[in-house]
Amino acid sequence: KQEVTQIPAALSVPEGENLVLNCSFTDSAIYNLQWFRQDPGKGLTSLLLIQSSQREQTSGRLNASLDKSSGRSTLYIAASQPGDSATYLCALHRGGGADGLTFGKGTHLIIQP
């Protein structure tokens, strides 16, 4: 059974810092990995998707990497801003039909102005 762990559970940093959020998983047989952002009272927004055959994806100040052999993914946020404050969730697609995602519990990020 796939288990997804995100460390740290919470993180508070001053504005402008670069930071890394971590995600680890137990089964490397994945289809893809997605990073989501969840704002309070709102749904999830997909930030980046890395297919199983890929090593990283970039979007603006965000960069996500995937290392299947070690069962790890990281989300790098450059030059953090207060608007980046949210909960960041890592999720894996295990493949096989219209399957769902297995989520981690998220990292609650606060960027201090």
Added chain:
Amino acid sequence: DTAVSQTPKYLVTQMGNDKSIKCEQNLGHDTMYWYKQDSKKFLKIMFSYNNKELIINETVPNRFSPKSPDKAHLNLHINSLELGDSAVYFCASSQYGTAANEKLFFGSGTQLSVL
């Protein structure tokens, strides 16, 4: 236009009641999902429908019954509500449900409180 919309946003009800949550997507996607986020913020899939056909039914009490009248709609009906059903329920959709490069699009959630 909201891509995935679900109603109501908040639902407060008494134990034992029956309630429904509605979800609609205007993205033309084939696959829709229901996820449950518990009090510890842990998101877990409940159901998946592909073109109105049930694909995934995780370990969910049979008091929960999804219904898909067409591929743009996936409603969730809950019978005999219990205190433990209190959670936020998210609807989501994806293009096919099978492609490695397809993202999931989520609704804004329905916060269910059972008193």
